[in-house]
Amino acid sequence: MVAWIGSRTVPLSAAIEQVAKLLENARCPVFSLNSDIHGYRSLIALAERVGATYDHVNGRDLVHEVALHTDVGGFFATATEVRRRADLIVVVGDVPVIHHDLLMSLAASKPDLSGGRRRRWFQVNGRVEPTNEGRLPPRLKAVELGSPDFPFHVVLGILRAALAGRKTSSALANADALRSDMANARFPVFMFSRLSDVSSLAMLQGMLADINKTQRATALFLPADDDAWGLVLASTWMTGFPPRTGFSTGSPVYDPWLCDIDRMIEEKEADLHVWVSEGDEAPPTKRGPPKIALVRSEKPVAGAAVTIRIGKAGVDHDGVVYSSRIGTLKSVVAEVPSDLPSVSAIVGQIQHALQGEGVTPC
């Protein structure tokens, strides 16, 4: 059983037809997505065809990470290069559990391209306490740095001034220790994830620009969700824009406010919500426009007009995902191959069911 209309089990073809009908009749459909690269490619093509706006299901985190790249830019490194070269790692803020394997792998390895230098660890904290989920693994010993009195961008501002040898009105614990280690480091790396304000990101990158005037330094950006970053990459090459992007005017429009799906639902702009997730996120249960759900659940989603059960890339079928361990796309093989359809297979059938002789790019 892979498809339901309401709570009624139906053949997949009937569900596909119903989805096509709902999409054809929608004036302002919105897509919340979480898939692999092939799933995203097919969904973006579908979004263009039906004039939809799309974002990742965790778009609230992603919007800040995208803004770092669209508004600031900066210095970055791949995790593979950091592993081999970084003799000083400064963790800025907390790091989600999904990246703790990487952290432990870094902690357990010695950089082989650091001229024999051992790796030192610092962690910068600000007013917002790290969540339990994001605390560094206990086995990773880092010198704590920062102040609970200031928000992150202020802490980073003070640190930036301190590293540049300028006077500051407030001191940070262990800033001198970092300054001393920084002076001797060959390849210092600031690691961050989930910094949620652009001013902190801009301050961090400004600090890196300062340091690079005399010595090398860079940053390891770990997306809060690798699959979300995969959407950024696919969306950017396919349309020229990252999410939040929409085709409501016919052309792709990138606008983080206009294309904020939560806002569009709240303000009743959206009249159809397509929720596609290979993850464990539950679709929003509060009232909203009719929902189409492509999910891994074995049951129909409560309140959804149509539910279709899908497989997951790397579990049920092969796929391609973004991996921050290597900083690029990775081919994944099905661990437990199943008959559950991939997102791109379902979207292909929806494209076919939509009226007209459109040419699909995916």
Next chain:
Amino acid sequence: MLIRIAGGEVIDPVNGLAGKGDVWIRDGVIVEKPASGRADKTYDVSGCVVMAGAIDIHSHIGGGNVNTARLLLPEQHAAHLKRPLHTPLSNAGWSTFNTGVLYAKMGFTTVVEPAMSPSNALHTHMELADIPIIDKATLAILGNDDFLLSMIRDNASQAMIDDYVAWTVSTSRALGVKVINAGASAAFKENIRSFSFDDVVPSYGVSSRTIVESLQGSVSRLGVPHPLHVHANNLGIAGNATTAAETIRAADGRPLHLAHLQFYGYGTEGKRGFSSGAARLAELVNANTDVTIDVGQVMFGQTVTISSDVIRQYSGMRTASPKKSVLIDGDGNGGGIVPYRYRPDYYGSLQWAVGLELFLLVNDPWRVFFTTDHPNGAPFTAYPELFELLMRRDAREAKMAELDQSALELSTLASIAREYTLEEVAVMTRGAPAKLLGLDDRGHLGPGAIADIAVYRKGQDVRKMFGDAALVFKNGDLVVQDGVVTHYRWGKALRLNPPSDKGIVKRMQAYHEDRYGLSLDWFTFPESAIAREDPFAEVSCRN
């Protein structure tokens, strides 16, 4: 189906054709005129020029760095022109889809992405697979990677280095090898800020020259048709014509391709210490027949520079316009993304003139290639304007009148009368690139060639002629009519598959597990990952 393209002026230097004639197509391939003389479909192209589809050997159209540039500059995509409605992703800006459409309408049917980091090969090929109509290919970057530098330092045998190069080309599905500022990115990670041909990478003790010579040898021994594609040291720096000259001399009779030579065409004369060294370089190229070059012409306006020459891109961050940029320390080279606006000021005028001098002073159109190093010198959409500048001296003079005269006085451009003929354009953009890349099946209109054909309306307006092809066929499919794409299809990525010793796989497995803590599977991919039917087409090595 038998197709006849009838009555056009056929220009095919490879087969010595230059005059009125017909071209016949059957099943996607050019064939002899059939005995029956009857076609299922005839296109009357009298008054038009018929050439093979054009080939761009150096255009940054896909991969991690290109995508980062898109991400950094959403405001630039928004400014792009709309495409025809009712086509897939028809309204997207500087997207993969648009790349194929824009190239096709100019009659280009094969484009080479010249800077693929092997570690980023899957991403690059995923993007290229989303570029419609045209065929694509990539050059794999080597020369800043620890594995190669360590082998050279440790005096590894030629055979071992050859195996590594072959394995890299094969697993990354590349058509050739490129070296970008050999050793400099590795040195920059150790805080070295300038790096010349005989400078040494600190931790390895190997010079740029040694790296280039080592790769040049491997490429030759492996029978890779395309000579080593060299992005030399000191790009963009006054006086770097000396560096380029030294690199040309180092070729020492062995094939070598120098990329975007315009960016190395600078002397130190004049009160600003920035002058044209193009005439001297052109003379050297003319004298060294094993050396080929592409130009990397600068055109005026906003663009973004995308390069794995990280040391150069770091210094360019100062002049970023708008003021934002990205610098990536990646495996091997990494990359730098710096937006830039070429203005008709002293420096912009001189760069523009240097490029044209190289085009016009290198005598042999078989050895000079038509590029803007897209998007570094200008977007590839500037090609029609560039064709006009090469084919019409009056167009050059009109443009020169708008530019900084003090800069132009330090170049020889005003004295050059040469105008490219259509035959020379066909050599430079069709026959020569196919020969350089080892693509025997294209670049000409002889029987057996794939039916990649561009038909242009001949007229005084060169820009219009080359901007909107009258007809374009890709593998025999009509894809463009009157400058508009009328049919979409998916091209292939052309790749080599040079054999290597099985031992290299074991070595690479051990290396990746030891140095990265990850199995080799993380860094390689099966062909099925691209999720298109037959995404690759294999090209043979020479031996």
